[in-house]
Amino acid sequence: MAIPEFIKKISDTIWEIPPSYKEGMRVPARIYATEELLTAMDEGVFDQITNVATLPGILNYAYCMPDAHWGYGFPIGGVAAMDAETGVISPGGIGFDVNCGMRLVLTNLTYEEVKPHLQALVDNLFKRVPAGVGCTGFIKLSQDEFCRVVETGAQWCIKHNLGWEEDLTRTEENGCIQGADASKISKKAIERGKDQVGTLGSGNHYLEIQVAKPEYIFDQELAKAFGITIPNQVVIMFHCGSRGFGHQVATDYLQAFLKVMESKYKIKILDRELACAPFHSPEGQDYFAAMKCAINLSFANRQVILHRIREVFSDILHRSPEDLGMHMVYDVAHNTAKLEKYEINGEVRNVLVHRKGATRAFGPNMEGIPEIYKKFGQPVIIGGSMETGSYLLVGVESGIQTFFSTAHGSGRTMSRTKAKKQFQGKKLQEEMAQRGIYVRSVSFAGLAEEAGGAYKNVDQVVEATERAGISRRVARFIPIGNVKG
Amino acid sequence: MPYKYLEEIAIADIAFEAWGSTPEELFKAAADATMNVMVADLSTVADREKRRIELEEENLDLLLFNFLQELIYYKDAQRLLLRVDNIHIEKTQKGFKLQAEAHGEELNPEKHDLRVDVKAVTLHQFQVKKTSEGWWAQVILDI
Numbered sequence: 001m002a003i004p005e006f007i008k009k010i011s012d013t014i015w016e017i018p019p020s021y022k023e024g025m026r027v028p029a030r031i032y033a034t035e036e037l038l039t040a041m042d043e044g045v046f047d048q049i050t051n052v053a054t055l056p057g058i059l060n061y062a063y064c065m066p067d068a069h070w071g072y073g074f075p076i077g078g079v080a081a082m083d084a085e086t087g088v089i090s091p092g093g094i095g096f097d098v099n100c101g102m103r104l105v106l107t108n109l110t111y112e113e114v115k116p117h118l119q120a121l122v123d124n125l126f127k128r129v130p131a132g133v134g135c136t137g138f139i140k141l142s143q144d145e146f147c148r149v150v151e152t153g154a155q156w157c158i159k160h161n162l163g164w165e166e167d168l169t170r171t172e173e174n175g176c177i178q179g180a181d182a183s184k185i186s187k188k189a190i191e192r193g194k195d196q197v198g199t200l201g202s203g204n205h206y207l208e209i210q211v212a213k214p215e216y217i218f219d220q221e222l223a224k225a226f227g228i229t230i231p232n233q234v235v236i237m238f239h240c241g242s243r244g245f246g247h248q249v250a251t252d253y254l255q256a257f258l259k260v261m262e263s264k265y266k267i268k269i270l271d272r273e274l275a276c277a278p279f280h281s282p283e284g285q286d287y288f289a290a291m292k293c294a295i296n297l298s299f300a301n302r303q304v305i306l307h308r309i310r311e312v313f314s315d316i317l318h319r320s321p322e323d324l325g326m327h328m329v330y331d332v333a334h335n336t337a338k339l340e341k342y343e344i345n346g347e348v349r350n351v352l353v354h355r356k357g358a359t360r361a362f363g364p365n366m367e368g369i370p371e372i373y374k375k376f377g378q379p380v381i382i383g384g385s386m387e388t389g390s391y392l393l394v395g396v397e398s399g400i401q402t403f404f405s406t407a408h409g410s411g412r413t414m415s416r417t418k419a420k421k422q423f424q425g426k427k428l429q430e431e432m433a434q435r436g437i438y439v440r441s442v443s444f445a446g447l448a449e450e451a452g453g454a455y456k457n458v459d460q461v462v463e464a465t466e467r468a469g470i471s472r473r474v475a476r477f478i479p480i481g482n483v484k485g
Numbered sequence: 486m487p488y489k490y491l492e493e494i495a496i497a498d499i500a501f502e503a504w505g506s507t508p509e510e511l512f513k514a515a516a517d518a519t520m521n522v523m524v525a526d527l528s529t530v531a532d533r534e535k536r537r538i539e540l541e542e543e544n545l546d547l548l549l550f551n552f553l554q555e556l557i558y559y560k561d562a563q564r565l566l567l568r569v570d571n572i573h574i575e576k577t578q579k580g581f582k583l584q585a586e587a588h589g590e591e592l593n594p595e596k597h598d599l600r601v602d603v604k605a606v607t608l609h610q611f612q613v614k615k616t617s618e619g620w621w622a623q624v625i626l627d628i
Contacts, residue, residue: 042496070496072609072625096605096627133523133599134564134592191562202602203628204497244561247604247627251554254608255547272608416499416601416628418492445525445600485602 003038004046007031013468016061017050024054024270030061032402034464037066037456040413044070045077051270052080057087057279059344059351063402065358066464067411067456071095073273076357076412079405082279084339084350088267089284090276091257091291093354095335096250098291099298100205100241101172102332102359102381102408104392105306107313108325111211111232111480117316121209122438122481124312129207129305130199131485132442137198139304146194147182150245153296154303162307164328169370171331172360175299177338181289185245186252189290193245193297198304200240202446204409205485206386207238207305210477218473222394225376226329228475235477236309237390239383239409240301240485241335246294253287279352288337295336302331329392330370330379332359334408342403353403361395361406361471369395380471382462383409386439386484387432387452390477391462398469406471410458416449423451432482441484450484487511488518494610495625499603506619508545509572512552512583515622516569519553519606522626523560525598530566533590538569543580546613549622552583553606559587560603566592601628 008016010030015038019025029049031038045068052074053062059081068077073092080093107114114121130137141149149156154175157163168175200207214231217223228235242249257275260283261267267276277284306328310321317324337354344351353360362369362378369378380393388410395404414422425444428451432439441447465471487510488503501518505511521527538555542548559565567589574583592599605627613622 044494044496070494072495072498072607072627076497092609096607132594133602134560136564188558188562192558193561196561201604203604244557244604248558248561251605255551258547258608272611275608412496415492415494415496417490421492442594443598443600445598449601 013464017046019053022050025050027053027058027061029053029064031064031068032464032468032470033066034460037460037464040456041068042070045075048075049078051274052078054270055080055088055090055274055276056267057082059083063405065405065407066461067407067409069411071357073271074356077407078356079358079402080354081403082352082354084279084352087279087352088276089279089288089337089352090274090354091250091254091287092273092275093356094250094291094337095356096247097241098246098250098294098335099333100335101298101302102237102239102383103302103306104329104381105236105309106227106325106327106329107234108230109234110230111234114234118438118481120316121312122440122483124316125207125309126440126483128308128312129483131483132202135199136195137304139197141194141197143190143194146190149197149300150185150293150297151180151182152176153299157300157303163303167303167306167328170328171299172333175303177292177295179289180292180296182293184286184290185249185293189245189248189252192248193243196243196245197301198308199243200485201243202485204450205240207483208236208386208479209481210235210237210390210479212475212477216476218475222376222474225373226379226392226474227327237381237383237477238305240305242294242298243301245297249290249294253290256283291337295333299331330381332381334359351403353405355405357408358405359408360404361399362404363395363397363399380406382407382458384458385410385452385455386450386479386482388458389479391458392474393462393465393471394474396469396472399471402470406465407461410455410461412454413456414454419449419451419454420445423448423453437479437482439482439484447484487514498625498628500623500625502621502623504619504621508574508620511620511622512549512572513569515549515553515624516556519556519603519626520566520568522603523600524566525600527568529597530568531590532588534565534588536567536587538585538587539583541577541579541582545581546611548581548583549613550606550608550611557603557605564591565589566597604628
């Protein structure tokens with residue numbers, strides 16, 4: 001497909017749709033992509049990002065990351081920074097799976113050392129980290145205790161011996177975003193999430209054992225700073241979110257906003273999925289406090305999963321997780337809205353940055369980065385498709401152009417329904433085994449939907465972020481074992 | 486099967502259209518389409534548990550939206566796979582009222598061929614329409 005006429009080229013990796021494209025656009029839309037990625041983008045992206053550009057309070061541009069694809073409300077890979085005083089907050093700009101995110105964990109083992117145990121490791125991870133439709137975890141919580149989890153996030157886990165103290169400092173917001181208020185969440189949300197702590201879920205959620213091959217280290221110094229120090233080092237990466245709890249929080253407030261948006265606040269939107277409320281309204285603040293509970297639940301979920309991973313490695317390899325060097329590199333959030341400070345027209349302002357299927361990528365020396373990484377910049381974890389590979393990137397100073405936001409994954413190019421017709425789960429599993437990737441999944445249909453061929457080329461996505469100056473490559477990881485949700 | 490999954494919209498998620506000669510038939514078809522995303526063969530869901538669903542909404546489309554959400558709620562909160570029958574929708578002063586009975590059983594990966602989880606019903610391009618043949622809806626589910 002040719003590049004549509006309404007898209008103007010700004011540079012090799014930045015493209016713009018002017019406000020004249022659609023009535024009500026307050027700012028232009030900017031798409032970060034190479035020409036090849038842009039050409040392959042579906043038209044839904046352009047329609048959705050220009051809808052986002054109409055939202056009250058939006059600053060500078062409505063942004064699309066290189067992995068952008070058709071979502072609901074915002075496109076996946078959509079970023080919008082709202083003026084906290086005059087702007088809105090929108091659940092459709094965050095996603096139902098609040099704080100769906102990635103966590104990267106190190107080992108001091110090489111591929112050669114892990115290879116004989118690979119199958120046992122994956123089989124045990126598959127057993128101990130529940131995945132799939134309606135899966136429940138090992139942790140049984142009362143409703144009151146669950147409320148403490150959502151208010152204190154991964155800190156609750158550390159208090160209950162489900163992790164190491166240092167894990168917290170290596171998580172965005174130290175694993176607990178301030179201001180989460182359990183009185184703002186519904187009984188239904190609690191009931192949906194209560195038994196799901198420590199579970200992967202399904203869809204594109206996964207847990208993967210990967211190798212950092214020496215030829216795929218792009219920056220030795222940064223790789224070392226992030227703990228990638230030995231050739232063919234084995235790492236573990238996983239992707240999951242806030243489970244039924246987060247989904248219900250988003251659903252509850254989407255409906256609450258629909259009821260007041262036009263009647264009370266006179267806001268008109270182009271897609272009901274963009275339902276929003278002024279950030280400083282009672283409804284907006286209630287959602288912000290509830291959404292923070294979902295952010296925390298997701299941090300706790302990934303913390304419990306990390307604990308299980310350490311147990312499994314320790315059981316199979318008969319060494320303690322400490323001895324195996326199982327430190328966490330970092331935990332990044334994908335679907336959030338966060339208050340950050342930016343200079344706008346010479347004035348420092350509070351800005352609510354919505355990132356939906358996009359990653360925060362703070363540059364060096366910024367507040368909010370762990371001390372150990374401060375001078376290097378924030379680690380950014382990019383999950384590729386289960387067949388191809390994933391990346392570790394770092395935030396850069398020039399990331400200010402996108403409110404320090406970058407891509408989150410490779411991004412789909414094919415619908416799930418189409419992928420299921422084109423790929424066959426069982427066959428895919430066998431083919432991957434032949435290529436040295438051992439996969440376990442609860443569902444062959446689910447596996448087929450996640451075939452590498454249904455995704456964009458992650459190398460191109462990551463290269464586009466680097467060329468545009470919104471993040472930089474550190475290392476690429478090759479999958480060897482995968483638990484698919 | 487009065488529903489069909491759509492290939493060309495909502496790439497990351499699952500879109501379907503459903504139809505019926507009455508709103509009740511449409512709702513039943515949309516419920517099955519939603520559950521069929523999670524369970525490959527709906528006939529494997531036995532009739533062991535019963536749940537009553539009662540809802541009231543201003544519009545018929547938001548009524549369908551909430552009705553489908555109920556099924557997703559039961560799937561997570563009580564791990565129940567449900568199929569709906571005996572739906573009755575009536576027009577009231579406030580809008581529309583739904584009463585339905587859903588039957589099913591606890592999900593069991595040994596017994597049910599499970600596919601992918603539905604996180605939520607989205608309102609993106611959500612439509613309920615009366616057509617010359619009856620009723621039609623388009624729904625995008627978040628996966």
